[in-house]
Amino acid sequence: MxxxxxxxxxxxxxxxxxxxxxxxxxxxxxxxxxxxxxxxxxxxxxxxxxxxxxxxxxxxxxxxxxxxxxxxxxxxxxxxxxxxxxxxxxxxxxxxxxxxxxxxxxAGVDYRIAGDRNVKVLTPLGTSKSTYGIPETMWAGVKALERKDPCLLVDFEGYTEFSARQIAESLSKRWKGLETLRLRFPESGTGGELSPLQMAQALEKPSRCDALAQAIRAAAGPARSVGLPAILGIYNSRRIHSDLEKAIGIPVFEILTLPPSAPGxxxxxxxxxxxxxxxxxxxxxxxxxxxxxxxxxxxxxxxxxxxxxxxxxxxxxxxxxxxxxxxxxxxxxxxxxxxxxxxxxxxxxxxxxxxxxxxxxxxxxxxxxxxxxxxxxxxxxxxxxxxxxxxxxxxxxxxxxxxxxxxxxxxxxxxxxxxxxxxxxxxxxxxxxxxxxxxxxxxxxxxxxxxx
Ligand SMILES: Cc1cc2nc3c(=O)[nH]c(=O)nc-3n(C[C@H](O)[C@H](O)[C@H](O)COP(=O)(O)OP(=O)(O)OC[C@H]3O[C@@H](n4cnc5c(N)ncnc54)[C@H](O)[C@@H]3O)c2cc1C
Incomplete structure (x- = not known):
């Protein structure tokens, strides 16, 4: 140059x-x-x-x-x-x-291209969207949706654009084993509005990630995987995803959110x-x-x-x-x-x-x-x-x-x-x-x- x-x-x-x-x-x-x-x-x-x-x-x-x-x-x-x-x-x-x-x-952002086929991911409306390349952090959701295994969907107080219950209700006829859990986001104080980008930034702090994992593990029950909005960090999503999976003990996946999105x-x-x-x-x-x-x-x-x-x-x-x-x-x-x-x-x-x-x-x-x-x-x-x-x-x-x-x-x-x-x-x-x-x-x- x-x-x-x-x-x-x-x-x-x-x-x-x-x-x-x-x-x-x-x-x-x-x-x-x-x-x-x-x-x-x-x-x-x-x-x-x-x-x-x-x-x-x-x-x-x-x-x-x-x-x-x-x-x-x-x-x-x-x-x-x-x-x-x-x-x-x-x-x-x-x-x-x-x-x-x-x-x-x-650059620390893992993507999965599923060879010769499109895969389906969950949307925040409880519908599915077909696509070709997805963040690795969403892959367990593709599998869960295919198999319809028991699954826990998590949402957060103060993040009103994403409702685990609404997703579960939309899917209830096709997917029986869906449970939902609403959590207060770790260390989020006394409430107020939260955005996915704020939560993603906040999860970069390991203690918050630990606290989230403990809260989810306590409620996981028979779930074989856990889905939550796409908030698993901006700079260290690989580590955050892996830490959560290890601490909870089952696969964890992100669900698309409305823009602006953490994966974007x-x-x-x-x-x-x-x-x-x-x-x-x-x-x-x-x-x-x-x-x-x-x-x-x-x-x-x-x-x-x-x-x-x-x-x-x-x-x-x-x-x-x-x-x-x-x-x-x-x-x-x-x-x-x-x-x-x-x-x-x-x-x-x-x-x-x-x-x-x-x-x-x-x-x-x-x-x-x-x-x-x-x-x-x-x-x-x-x-x-x-x-x-x-x-x-x-x-x-x-x-x-x-x-x-x-x-x-x-x-x-x-x-x-x-x-x-x-x-x-x-x-x-x-x-x-x-x-x-x-x-x-x-x-x-x-x-x-x-x-x-
Ligand atoms: C809400 C939303 C959701 C989407 N969801 C998906 C999805 O799920 N899957 C998928 O595959 N795609 C999705 N897309 C589409 C995908 O992001 C776009 O197709 C893709 O971003 C097209 O990108 P682009 O680079 O051609 O244009 P853009 O992303 O529009 O970028 C144009 C760029 O040109 C720059 N520019 C314009 N004029 C000038 C100028 N005079 N000088 C300098 N710079 C200039 C702008 O600043 C900008 O950086 C989505 C897009 C949106 C908006």
């Missing part, structure tokens, strides 16, 4: 965005020896559940659920050939997950610490306010944050700025815009076409599939299919032809398209030849439809 010139950071790749797609892009690029600068404002990630969906539903109109997401993807790319997954081969997608899981493990926060912390150690040049709490291409094909990005302005000069950019919530897309009365480069956005011809008449239309709304269409290297293209810039790539939810919320492919799409975009950059920029760039990706065949 070179910071020569007043306030100008020079690097191979600038990643714009700090959501799942931006973090994954930075990771994959750093792991391959590229110098990387990353820009974005933290915040959105902690709203995510911490689950990694790959593909749950397709076609969304039929609400067809897939037990094997890979079979689902084969059907999906046949039915929607412009879906971003069509630009990826399955070897690359699997490699992306492997690399992510191994990185997270190194763990991901954010793991990425921040792990990417920092890999020498990312982070411009956090900054935004790219203008971007232009320079002669030679690289880019100059102007950044703004409340305290200072800076610039990045880079050979390529991965744009991972998300949709409307992330602010990668913005809508006015007439059209949807991409906010950094003003790239062409695939969208319905007029605003009237954004939504279907019925808000609950199972087929979803066209506006949710608006976004950037790319070539096989994940470069945004214009109407004629030509890349707008040779070395500009896009990843994550900003991509067109997908409805991550209904298809249940949010974080999986973010991670795998990040892998595709970094691979695209290395190939297009000719960096495979550079000695210090480790391009394990290079042995993989070109996926279908990729332009050489």
């Amino acid at each position: 070179n910071l020569s010139g007043r306030g100008v950071c020079r690097c191979d790749l600038a990643v714009v965005g700090t959501g799942m797609a931006g973090m994954s892009s930075a990771l994959f690029a750093l792991n391959r020896g590229l110098s990387v600068a990353q820009v974005g404002t933290y915040g959105e990630s902690i709203f995510a559940s911490g689950l990694i969906d790959l593909l749950g539903v397709h076609p969304i109109g039929d609400r067809k659920e897939w037990e094997n997401p890979w079979d689902g993807i084969s059907t999906l790319v046949r039915d929607i050939p412009k879906h971003p997954y069509a630009h990826l081969c399955k070897e690359d997608m699997r490699a992306a997950f492997e690399e992510l899981v191994s990185f997270l493990q190194g 926060m763990r991901l954010l912390e793991a990425f921040s610490a792990g990417l920092g150690r890999r020498s990312v040049k982070g411009f956090y709490q900054s935004r790219v306010v203008s971007a232009r291409q320079e002669s030679g094909g690289g880019f100059l990005l102007d950044l703004q944050n409340p305290h200072s302005n800076s610039r990045i000069r880079c050979r390529g950019v991965v744009l991972a700025t998300g949709r409307f919530l992330g602010k990668g897309l913005a809508a006015d009365r007439r059209r949807i815009r991409e906010t950094v480069f003003d790239l062409p956005v695939v969208q319905p011809g007029s605003r009237e076409g954004w939504h279907r008449e019925d808000f609950f239309d199972p087929g979803g709304h066209p506006v949710n599939r608006a976004g950037l269409e790319t070539d096989g290297f994940f470069r945004p293209v214009d109407d004629s299919g030509t890349p707008v810039y040779e070395r500009l790539f896009a990843a994550g939810s900003i991509l067109a032809h997908q409805d991550w919320m209904r298809m249940k492919c949010g974080s999986g799409l973010a991670v795998t398209s990040a892998y595709g975009a970094v691979k695209g950059f290395i190939e297009v920029a000719g960096l495979k030849k550079r000695k210090n760039v480790q391009c394990r990706m290079s042995n993989v065949q070109f996926p279908r439809g990729r332009k050489k």
